[in-house]
Amino acid sequence: MTSETDPLNAFVQTDQTTVFAEKDGLLSGLRLAVKDIYAVAGMRTGCGNLDRLAEANPEERTAPAVQAILDAGARFVGKTQTDELAFSLMGQNAHYPFPINPKAPERVTGGSSSGSAAAVAGGLADIAIGSDTGGSIRAPASFCGLIGLRTTQGRISLEGAMKLAPSLDTFGWFARDIDVYEKVATLLLAPDKGPALTRSFTIGWIDDLLPGDAERTEYQRMAGIVASVLGKAEPAKAFSAEPDQLYWAFRKIQAFEAWAEHGDWISAGNRTLGPGVGDRFQFGATVSRDDYDTEQALRAAFREELAALLGSDGVIVMPTVPSAAPLIGLPQDELQAYRERALRMLCLSGLSGFPQITLPLGTVHGAPFGISLLGPNGSDLALIDLGRRILSIAAKE
Numbered sequence: 194m195t196s197e198t199d200p201l202n203a204f205v206q207t208d209q210t211t212v213f214a215e216k217d218g219l220l221s222g223l224r225l226a227v228k229d230i231y232a233v234a235g236m237r238t239g240c241g242n243l244d245r246l247a248e249a250n251p252e253e254r255t256a257p258a259v260q261a262i263l264d265a266g267a268r269f270v271g272k273t274q275t276d277e278l279a280f281s282l283m284g285q286n287a288h289y290p291f292p293i294n295p296k297a298p299e300r301v302t303g304g305s306s307s308g309s310a311a312a313v314a315g316g317l318a319d320i321a322i323g324s325d326t327g328g329s330i331r332a333p334a335s336f337c338g339l340i341g342l343r344t345t346q347g348r349i350s351l352e353g354a355m356k357l358a359p360s361l362d363t364f365g366w367f368a369r370d371i372d373v374y375e376k377v378a379t380l381l382l383a384p385d386k387g388p389a390l391t392r393s394f395t396i397g398w399i400d401d402l403l404p405g406d407a408e409r410t411e412y413q414r415m416a417g418i419v420a421s422v423l424g425k426a427e428p429a430k431a432f433s434a435e436p437d438q439l440y441w442a443f444r445k446i447q448a449f450e451a452w453a454e455h456g457d458w459i460s461a462g463n464r465t466l467g468p469g470v471g472d473r474f475q476f477g478a479t480v481s482r483d484d485y486d487t488e489q490a491l492r493a494a495f496r497e498e499l500a501a502l503l504g505s506d507g508v509i510v511m512p513t514v515p516s517a518a519p520l521i522g523l524p525q526d527e528l529q530a531y532r533e534r535a536l537r538m539l540c541l542s543g544l545s546g547f548p549q550i551t552l553p554l555g556t557v558h559g560a561p562f563g564i565s566l567l568g569p570n571g572s573d574l575a576l577i578d579l580g581r582r583i584l585s586i587a588a589k590e
Contacts, residue, residue: 203292203309204274205229225318237251245278282536284303285304310337342378388575445484508572547568
């Protein structure tokens with residue numbers, strides 16, 4: 194159920210209120226929303242689960258990365274919904290009214306940073322903090338027509354945030370405007386060590402995951418805009434691991450680490466986990482340490498191959514997700530099929546730890562459809578700068 198102050202179900206509706214003294218700085222005048230996996234002083238952190246919320250005490254201090262944004266003058270406007278324990282990709286938390294996608298109300302927002310994406314897309318916030326483990330910045334950004342960067346693994350502190358899969362978890366944020374996006378980046382990211390990004394590649398099997406003619410036609414249009422900046426992309430040579438091996442490496446690493454983080458808590462009581470979420474945690478309980486170590490070795494080899502391909506100035510141009518956001522009300526098996534296809538695209542950045550930005554260049558089936566650039570380790574600011582140039586050209590079309 195929506196309200197006048199939250200018509201999009203973007204915010205966590207509790208009796209918690211916190212007011213921070215506004216400061217003058219780089220982000221003065223901008224409104225900040227924060228995903229409910231991050232500590233905000235004086236508020237409880239629910240992580241999208243009612244049991245966790247009931248057991249939580251008010252936080253004593255705000256997560257440092259969030260505090261840095263507040264110290265730069267942003268005005269806090271509330272905590273936003275997250276998919277349950279941040280372990281989903283669709284933005285449908287069984288314990289809360291689903292956030293509404295302002296750009297395509299008949300479609301999901303995407304998750305797990307669902308409320309943050311809805312708040313920014315709907316103009317309720319200018320900046321919203323999220324996180325990206327398997328795609329939880331990139332997918333909602335594509336679904337809701339936003340800019341979203343999965344930052345280089347470990348480059349921004351996750352102190353004060355709930356862990357899901359620590360070797361995959363990253364800090365991220367949404368904005369509608371590249372100027373605002375870049376302001377946050379310059380605040381949180383030390384300067385890149387590498388050069389500008391000037392070469393581009395495509396991966397054939399990634400492009401082949403697009404499901405239909407509408408997606409392929411629109412993606413080629415978007416890729417043409419990127420090519421006007423970077424030149425024609427070269428086909429990348431095949432990796433040693435097959436696409437399904439990369440997908441399963443990601444799934445097993447994520448699930449193993451998620452169970453290691455939350456398994457004891459889940460097993461300690463009668464937890465009310467929503468559809469799909471409980472299954473994903475239970476899968477993690479079945480992944481052995483030997484399996485995990487095997488997949489980590491495959492991951493390390495893939496990272497080396499991708500680093501060699503990109504060098505210091507290359508990017509992969511790719512669809513962010515297979516299509517527009519799935520329609521609300523699709524059967525669980527259809528949502529899962531979309532999720533598995535999407536994760537085959539999204540897992541490359543997670544497995545490598547390299548940054549990936551999605552840009553809101555396209556529309557398919559009347560809804561937003563993003564294109565992504567995946568860059569070398571530590572190229573976060575260069576990706577944002579490249580995104581600025583691409584968006585500038587797109588605006589002139």
